[in-house]
Amino acid sequence: MIKYYSKLPKRRFVLHIVGGGKVVEEEKTRVSHSIVSDHVIFHGPLVGAALQVIFNQVTLAIDVCDGEEQGVFLSSSLKTREYVAQGLPVVGAIEIDMSRSMKEYFYKFKDTRTINVHEMIEFHDTLYHNEHEYHTIPKKIREHARKVCDIHVVMRPVIAFFQER
Template identity: 35%
Template sequence: MKTNISIAYIDFGDRFDPNGTSGIERKKLSQIHELEKLGHVKRLAFYPKRKKNFLVNISRLLPYFPSTFPFVYNEKQLAGIDVVYFRKPSYIDRYTIRLLKDIKKLNPEGLILFEIPTYPYDKEKAGLGKYPLLMKDRWNRRKLHKYVNRIVLIAAKDKEVFKIPTITISNGIDFSRTRLREIPKSSSDDVHGIIVGNFEFWHGLDRIIKGMKAYYKKSKSVRKFILHIVGPTNNVLRIDQETEELIALGLIRLYGGLTFTELEKVYNVVSLSFEAFGLHRRFPGQISSSVKSREYGAKGLPIISACKIDYIPEDYPYFLKVSEDESPIDIESMIKFHDYVYSVEAQIVAAEIRDFAEKKCSSEVMMSPIISFCTDYYYS
């Protein structure tokens, strides 16, 4: 029976400041914190050494070149490991498989848990420019079963993926690091809402902006609804004349990426939050398990979304589900929802939302199936 488990946490991607906007980085840190309950954890984070350019982007499409970025490792880093928690890179390529093969060779009795944050993911890799990368992924992921003991899925029900049994978890965050928002002291009846993300077409940002255009076309004297957008929008936001006017009037506020400290200041002026309005574009009926939905809950914010959220029942009084289609979001219905929610004191609303979220999606709840599986494997 093992008495001291050695764990490696392996992830790929840009380096993030824990104080940055990235909820993903904060999720990783909370996962590592929970894994430390099993034993010593070392993190092997692989990240690009240079910026992408035209030649790099072209080379990624070729069969024998890395699909993400080149990375190197020392076999000494991989030896003597009992559990590997391996977060899937953007694409599974021959270099991903080689790393897994080397880990298994050095630790034949060790566990390899392979997290796929979004599954199925083929549709989000759609597009002519991404097709060669997807083909390489499809070719290489067939080999995962040789080395991986369990696939870790987020809010999915598949019992087996790529011939490998699964463990299902839900996303979670460390509530001790995310404070309840401050309730704004204002006599204004303006309604402020926030949407946070590294925006892609499936966030459906266009739907809420179309809704705002329709809302303000009716009259310039309607009750103000202000949308705060935090995160890069270059891929999705087309700024036409109407959008430009809404920005100029301060009705749409674009922040780009913010540090977590800066983001908290925005949270302190809003009273609604928005999940996603276009997940059906990627996979109809998809249920969200996003990190931001957890942070919204921790901040004590009611959530509006076109998709279901895994930890929130549809009849939850602080959740409004809108249509899962391409129609503009009805701003008036959101304002009515806002007024219904805040018919009681805002501080009570915020506290109730946070308390509910903490019971459902803390980092401890998130990693409980992983901790149980590893404990049973090594201690039973």
């Protein structure tokens, strides 16, 4: 983000960070005295209605960004499922297990070591062409999510296995 804002872009981009821990605290320190301090909002850990307020404000979600460093090359995170259940397209640094069936709503960064704001904006703009799509895209994502990651769909093979026994 610092690289993005150092070029004085016309387009404003705000990053909402929900959660806590050592990495978040390190980012808070790094961001606090930089040119992006007005563009990164740290909310801390949130649940329920407070988290829903944030979901209702944003149009993209960021998934795992350090997976390859950890030896993870495919994300199957519960957080990603929460994002698509909320109707949010997802960007990240590693492949997402649902990306094959919902590929138009997922984007993997070209350089997996960097969160590239330009890439996020380009991806965002491929989805949201007009005001109407800010309502239709989330509905489409939620519909796809129901087919791919709804508990009834995911557990159907497990239930069938036990019923056959």
